[in-house]
Amino acid sequence: MQIHETIESLRAARAGAGKVAFVPTMGNLHEGHITLMRQAGERADCVIASIFVNRLQFGAGEDFDRYPRTFAADCEKLQAAGVKHLFAPDEHVMYPEPQRYHVEPAPAQVSILEGEFRPGHFRGVATVVMKLLNIVQPDLALFGKKDYQQLMVLSNMVREMAMPVEVIPGDTVRAEDGLALSSRNGYLSADERARAPLLYRLLCGIRDAVRAGDHDLLKLETDAMATLAAAGWQPDYIAVRRRADLQPPAHLNDPLVVLAAAKLGRTRLIDNLEI
Ligand code: PAF
Numbered sequence: 201m202q203i204h205e206t207i208e209s210l211r212a213a214r215a216g217a218g219k220v221a222f223v224p225t226m227g228n229l230h231e232g233h234i235t236l237m238r239q240a241g242e243r244a245d246c247v248i249a250s251i252f253v254n255r256l257q258f259g260a261g262e263d264f265d266r267y268p269r270t271f272a273a274d275c276e277k278l279q280a281a282g283v284k285h286l287f288a289p290d291e292h293v294m295y296p297e298p299q300r301y302h303v304e305p306a307p308a309q310v311s312i313l314e315g316e317f318r319p320g321h322f323r324g325v326a327t328v329v330m331k332l333l334n335i336v337q338p339d340l341a342l343f344g345k346k347d348y349q350q351l352m353v354l355s356n357m358v359r360e361m362a363m364p365v366e367v368i369p370g371d372t373v374r375a376e377d378g379l380a381l382s383s384r385n386g387y388l389s390a391d392e393r394a395r396a397p398l399l400y401r402l403l404c405g406i407r408d409a410v411r412a413g414d415h416d417l418l419k420l421e422t423d424a425m426a427t428l429a430a431a432g433w434q435p436d437y438i439a440v441r442r443r444a445d446l447q448p449p450a451h452l453n454d455p456l457v458v459l460a461a462a463k464l465g466r467t468r469l470i471d472n473l474e475i
Contacts, residue, residue: 201279203286207335210248210287214336217284218245221368222338224329227251228268228383229277232373236342237281239370248336249278250287252294256302257324268386287336294331302327305353313446313459314349314470317436322353329354333365341365346372346380348459348472349446372471374400380471387467396469398431399460402438403473406458410440410475415452428462435462443474 204210214220221244223236240247251274258264271288278286303326309315310322333341341358343351355367373381378400379393388396402424409420417440428435438460442449449456456475461468 201275201283201286203275203288205288205290206293207289210285210335211337213285214248217248219340220244220246220248220336220338221340221342222248222250222333222336222365223283223342224250224252224332226253226267226383227274228270228386229274230373230381230383230385232344232346232370232381234277234281235373236344236370237278237283239368240340240342241282243340243368244338246285247281247283248285248287248338249283250289250332250336252287252289252328252332254294254324254328255291256295256299256327257321259318259320262318263384263387268383287332294328299327303330303357305357308447309349309353309356309445312349313437313439313441314461317461322350325350326353326357330357330361330363333358333363338365340368342368342370344370344372345474346382346471348457352446378404380469382469384467384469389465392464392467395431396464398428398433399462399469399471400473402427403458403460403471406438406440407473407475410452410456410458417449424460433462433464435460436468437461440475 221240223240225233253267255264302323305322305326315322351369358367377397379397406420421438424438425435440456440458443455443457457472459472461470
C-alpha cells in the first residue's frame with residue numbers, strides 16, 4: 201500500500217488506476233471500516249482509503265483532541281484488506297488556509313436528530329467530503345449506515361450537486377452482543393462496555409413492535425428513552441423516522457428506520473436499525 205501525504209501524489213496515483221472505490225475515514229479502524237474496504241474491493245479495480253480527523257466537523261467541547269489516532273495499526277489493517285492507496289494528509293494539506301467556502305446542507309435535514317445536538321457537524325462533514333471527493337475523484341464512495349443521517353446528507357449532496365460519483369451504503373457491523381462497532385467504543389470503561397448493548401436491544405424492541413403492528417410511535421420512543429435514563433444513560437433522542445428524509449412518518453407503510461443517540465458516562469453512542 202502506498203501512503204500519500206499530498207494531493208499531488210494522490211492524484212498521480214489515481215490517474216490510470218482504473219475504476220476507483222474510495223472509503224474516507226477518520227482512522228482508528230475497526231471491522232466496520234474493513235468490511236467497507238472489502239466491499240469496495242469487490243466493486244472496483246483499486247481501493248483508495250483516507251485517514252483524516254476533520255476538525256471542521258467537531259463542535260466546541262467535543263472530542264477532536266482526544267479522538268483516537270492509531271496510524272500504524274490502521275495501515276496494517278488497510279494493507280491486509282487489499283487497499284492500494286492511502287491518502288493521509290495533515291491539516292496543512294487539507295486546510296492550507298482557513299476554509300472559507302463550505303457546503304451548507306439543507307437545514308431541514310441537519311436541524312434534526314444528530315444536527316440538533318451537534319450544530320455545524322454536517323456542514324463540516326459535507327465540506328470535507330466534497331473536498332476529498334474532488335481530490336480523489338473516485339467512481340464510487342462508500343459510507344457506513346451506522347452514521348445514517350451522514351449517509352443521507354452525503355447522498356443528497358452528491359445528487360443535488362451532480363457529482364460524478366456513486367454513493368454505496370455499507371451495513372453496520374456489530375459485536376456479538378449487538379453493540380455497533382465504533383471508534384468511540386474505545387472510550388467506554390469495562391462496566392460501561394458491558395451495559396452498552398442496551399441501546400441496540402431497545403432499537404430491536406421498537407423495530408419488532410412496529411413490525412408487529414404497534415403504531416404508537418411516541419409511546420415506543422418515550423418508553424425506550426425512560427428505560428435508558430433509568431439505566432443511568434443520558435438519552436438525546438430515540439426516533440422512528442422515514443428512511444428517505446428522516447422526517448416523522450406520515451404513513452406507517454413508509455420505509456422506516458429507528459435512530460438513537462445517548463450518552464453512557466462521557467461517551468456518546470449512536471445507532472439505528474431499519475424497520
Ligand atoms: O464517518 C466518518 O468517519 C467521517 O464523518 C468522514 C465521512 C470520514 C468525514 O470526515
